[in-house]
Amino acid sequence: MLSKRIIACLDVRDGRVVKGINFEGLREAGDPALLARRYNVEGIDEIVILDVTATLEARQARAQTIAAVAHEIFLPLCVGGGIRTEGDAAAAVEAGADKVSLNTAALLDPSLITTLARRYGSQAVVVAIDARWQDGRAAVYVRSGQAETPRDAVNWAREATERGAGEILLTSIDRDGTKSGFDCALTAAVSDAVNIPVIASGGAGTFEHFAEVFTTGHADAALAASIFHFNEHSVEALKGFLHERNIPVRLPGHGTVPGAPDAPVHPQHG
Amino acid sequence: MIALVDYGAGNLTSVRKALDALGASFWTPTSPDEVARAAGIIVPGVGHFSATSALDAPWRTAILEAVNRSMPLLGICVGLQWLFEGSTEAPEVPGLGLMAGRCTLLSDGQAVDHELRSKDGGKQQAIGRRLKVPHVGWNSLAFPKPSRLFEGLVEGTQVYFTHSYAAPVVAATAAITVHGMPFSAAVEDGLVAGVQFHPEKSGDAGLRILRNWLTEA
Numbered sequence: 001m002l003s004k005r006i007i008a009c010l011d012v013r014d015g016r017v018v019k020g021i022n023f024e025g026l027r028e029a030g031d032p033a034l035l036a037r038r039y040n041v042e043g044i045d046e047i048v049i050l051d052v053t054a055t056l057e058a059r060q061a062r063a064q065t066i067a068a069v070a071h072e073i074f075l076p077l078c079v080g081g082g083i084r085t086e087g088d089a090a091a092a093v094e095a096g097a098d099k100v101s102l103n104t105a106a107l108l109d110p111s112l113i114t115t116l117a118r119r120y121g122s123q124a125v126v127v128a129i130d131a132r133w134q135d136g137r138a139a140v141y142v143r144s145g146q147a148e149t150p151r152d153a154v155n156w157a158r159e160a161t162e163r164g165a166g167e168i169l170l171t172s173i174d175r176d177g178t179k180s181g182f183d184c185a186l187t188a189a190v191s192d193a194v195n196i197p198v199i200a201s202g203g204a205g206t207f208e209h210f211a212e213v214f215t216t217g218h219a220d221a222a223l224a225a226s227i228f229h230f231n232e233h234s235v236e237a238l239k240g241f242l243h244e245r246n247i248p249v250r251l252p253g254h255g256t257v258p259g260a261p262d263a264p265v266h267p268q269h270g
Numbered sequence: 271m272i273a274l275v276d277y278g279a280g281n282l283t284s285v286r287k288a289l290d291a292l293g294a295s296f297w298t299p300t301s302p303d304e305v306a307r308a309a310g311i312i313v314p315g316v317g318h319f320s321a322t323s324a325l326d327a328p329w330r331t332a333i334l335e336a337v338n339r340s341m342p343l344l345g346i347c348v349g350l351q352w353l354f355e356g357s358t359e360a361p362e363v364p365g366l367g368l369m370a371g372r373c374t375l376l377s378d379g380q381a382v383d384h385e386l387r388s389k390d391g392g393k394q395q396a397i398g399r400r401l402k403v404p405h406v407g408w409n410s411l412a413f414p415k416p417s418r419l420f421e422g423l424v425e426g427t428q429v430y431f432t433h434s435y436a437a438p439v440v441a442a443t444a445a446i447t448v449h450g451m452p453f454s455a456a457v458e459d460g461l462v463a464g465v466q467f468h469p470e471k472s473g474d475a476g477l478r479i480l481r482n483w484l485t486e487a
Binding site: 001002003004005040045070071074075076093094096098120121122123124166167195196197220221250 | 281283284287288291316317318400401402403404405406407408409410428430432433434448449468470471472473474476477
């Protein structure tokens with residue numbers, strides 16, 4: 001059975017991991033490569049780097065961060081934030097990203113989704129949607145949650161799918177950084193409307209929140225940042241909790257025969 | 271030296287990184303005649319089956335001749351699919367034909383809800399849960415027979431997949447995974463092997479599988 005994925009998000013600014021509350025008031029959390037290494041050991045399923053203040057000038061710095069993280073892990077790596085053009089996406093892929101996440105750029109020019117899907121395959125194209133409930137509809141926001149668009153998250157997710165997106169990364173702006181739980185209604189509305197995986201983001205605070213978003217929220221994956229960064233909860237403990245709840249997860253360290261003479265290999269560092 | 275065949279289908283950075291970590295030496299042949307001097311061949315690939323058309327007659331001949339001379343071959347993702355006769359994803363593009371059968375779109379046999387495919391998405395009624403394609407994420411392996419690829423790994427080991435099309439279960443199938451339908455997560459027939467998942471993205475288990483193959487090469 002396909003496991004529910006636990007994804008760690010590294011919000012990076014100037015090469016350091018930060019994490020905001022409602023996208024503002026960014027807190028320092030450390031070295032992206034060191035965090036990635038720890039998450040890998042704990043059994044994280046995937047890592048997302050979001051360069052929250054990425055600019056065109058920052059492309060080279062971003063490439064260094066991507067390469068440093070990619071060096072630490074043999075896991076899927078997605079990069080978002082500041083991917084505005086095909087060239088930005090190519091630079092991220094070249095540096096070691098397996099997927100790129102498009103947000104504002106896809107809204108401004110939806111054909112970019114198709115362009116990248118043709119070049120790298122749909123599995124490499126994630127469309128990130130930031131949304132909040134507004135008068136009974138899930139309004140799509142841009143510019144780090146500051147500007148509302150006329151788009152509806154469900155319809156935009158469908159259109160993105162048709163244009164070639166391979167996954168949707170759905171963030172609840174209202175829940176982001178609050179640790180009050182994922183927006184399960186929002187996640188289920190989008191997840192049920194598309195036939196591609198939906199990653200829920202925003203609001204993770206407890207293990208119970210993850211169980212909720214995988215059941216009532218119909219999420220295929222759940223992303224969190226701060227609850228992992230500050231050692232509040234380990235990925236391993238979270239997976240043990242979900243496993244107890246009969247939610248399919250990849251348990252760390254179960255892949256090889258325990259105690260086999262030929263122990264699993266580890267990458268050489270340095 | 272491993273010949274890592276680059277035919278422009280996706281990014282080889284992570285495969286290179288994994289081979290480096292395992293201490294394997296490799297190069298990317300620029301012409302088919304270079305393949306003959308390899309110790310083993312890896313055909314990676316991610317994306318569309320039609321990309322394999324870049325592996326034209328000279329490449330196919332070189333790879334088939336190498337296989338006939340007992341050179342180990344590993345196809346990854348689309349590279350596994352290419353070992354079969356073809357794929358409904360690109361019916362006009364022939365596979366290598368080392369494995370019988372054709373690759374098909376992952377399906378659970380349920381009718382596609384065309385309402386969901388409408389461009390304007392006017393209606394938003396609850397539609398329940400359907401099979402999600404592409405199959406993205408970690409899924410478990412069942413081993414129908416012993417194989418060199420999975421030596422030291424236990425049944426139920428999880429590896430990372432990202433694909434929409436899949437190869438049928440055949441006599442050479444070394445690992446079966448189910449997503450809507452059972453499919454060949456890996457094949458192994460003598461020195462010809464293929465994996466539908468991405469060992470270079472599957473953590474320690476994936477590196478172990480790659481290392482098992484490298485031991486042959």
